[in-house]
Amino acid sequence: MKNVATALATSQGVDERWLVARARQGDRVAARQLYDSHARRVHRLVFRICEDEELARDLTQDAFVRAFGQIASFRGDSAFGTWLHRIAVSVALNAMRKVKRQRDRERPLEDSIDLHEAPVREADPDLRERLHAAIDALPESLRHPMVLYHVEGYTHVEIGKMLGIAEGTSKARVFEARARLRETLADFA
Amino acid sequence: MTNDELDKALNSARETYRVPPEPPLETMWTAIDEQLMSSPSRWSLPRRGSSWSLIGLAAAAALVMGIGVGRWTAAPISLPVNTVDVATTGSGPTSARLVSDEMAAPLQRTATHYLGETEALLRELEQGTQGRYGQQATALLATTRLLLDSPAATDARMRGLFEDLELILAQIATLRSSGSPQRREQELNMIRSALTERDVVPRVRTAVVTLSSSED
Numbered sequence: 001m002k003n004v005a006t007a008l009a010t011s012q013g014v015d016e017r018w019l020v021a022r023a024r025q026g027d028r029v030a031a032r033q034l035y036d037s038h039a040r041r042v043h044r045l046v047f048r049i050c051e052d053e054e055l056a057r058d059l060t061q062d063a064f065v066r067a068f069g070q071i072a073s074f075r076g077d078s079a080f081g082t083w084l085h086r087i088a089v090s091v092a093l094n095a096m097r098k099v100k101r102q103r104d105r106e107r108p109l110e111d112s113i114d115l116h117e118a119p120v121r122e123a124d125p126d127l128r129e130r131l132h133a134a135i136d137a138l139p140e141s142l143r144h145p146m147v148l149y150h151v152e153g154y155t156h157v158e159i160g161k162m163l164g165i166a167e168g169t170s171k172a173r174v175f176e177a178r179a180r181l182r183e184t185l186a187d188f189a
Numbered sequence: 190m191t192n193d194e195l196d197k198a199l200n201s202a203r204e205t206y207r208v209p210p211e212p213p214l215e216t217m218w219t220a221i222d223e224q225l226m227s228s229p230s231r232w233s234l235p236r237r238g239s240s241w242s243l244i245g246l247a248a249a250a251a252l253v254m255g256i257g258v259g260r261w262t263a264a265p266i267s268l269p270v271n272t273v274d275v276a277t278t279g280s281g282p283t284s285a286r287l288v289s290d291e292m293a294a295p296l297q298r299t300a301t302h303y304l305g306e307t308e309a310l311l312r313e314l315e316q317g318t319q320g321r322y323g324q325q326a327t328a329l330l331a332t333t334r335l336l337l338d339s340p341a342a343t344d345a346r347m348r349g350l351f352e353d354l355e356l357i358l359a360q361i362a363t364l365r366s367s368g369s370p371q372r373r374e375q376e377l378n379m380i381r382s383a384l385t386e387r388d389v390v391p392r393v394r395t396a397v398v399t400l401s402s403s404e405d
Contacts, residue, residue: 053209056209061217128202150199152203182191
């Protein structure tokens, strides 16, 4: 039966817009199909921002809840995926700001307990690991555009919309991030 | 490090940088579904688990299935899949409809196949056979909606049957995210009752027989 459905879907041009329209009318099955199509990608995107398995799950759920809750406002100007990813990035960044504030509050206490056990990152000769560490070491304002552009493959226009910055700002930040990475990884030349 | 070397390294990072473990998609969907259910959302399908929702399910099923209830025995079903409205082409009389066998056969076969598969699923469900109803129903639901948008649904009785099946299959499809086995069984029983009361399976069977005989 799957083949018949697939053949019909192909021949009649049923696509995501149809699923979105159904979901907008409150169709849970259509919403589920949209979820099935996008969940892994959204989860990966969120995980790359927060690098926490449990948090990534929660934030992915939050992103879908928010998206389906606001689906009536989706006008179809962009692809559903683009719109959804924008929501996911927004959800993830807001959550990370909260996490950062929490960590900042807790850090002085932790530091006072035992300063000598602060983790020391040892130099790793492997380029891949050094690159990952160098990306992680970038300030957030540079790291997010950098990851979204080079790792996730978004355009500067999309990144601008996701992060609420101008396209040119996105380009400038990626440029700056690249310069810092080249400097950090200079010994691999 | 040159720009090219950095680009090369960054390209490899697409596959290696912060790669997440496989997410528990089913569990996550259950949480999403429940959050949306608990908010004043507009999900059209019934809530799971409350007595009000079950009453609502029964009422919705009865209402929708009451529309275009089968009178399959009264007249033979004729799928208008063989027809092309020539009024739109300007090549014939306005009211005339010509037969296009090339278009008819595949769609008619698809409809027959779909109804046969659906009948099998509904019979299994009626008989209480353990099966993966949700996945089957989701696949059939997609076909139902496609057929609803196709010339196969031009016939009012066929359209009525497709619409009834759309609701039933949508309800079955959501069973997979049902919480406890008790709730699942409650919902299954409600669907079975609706199927019996409205003679859905016999209507599907009659449609299959009629379509199959018209293929010959």
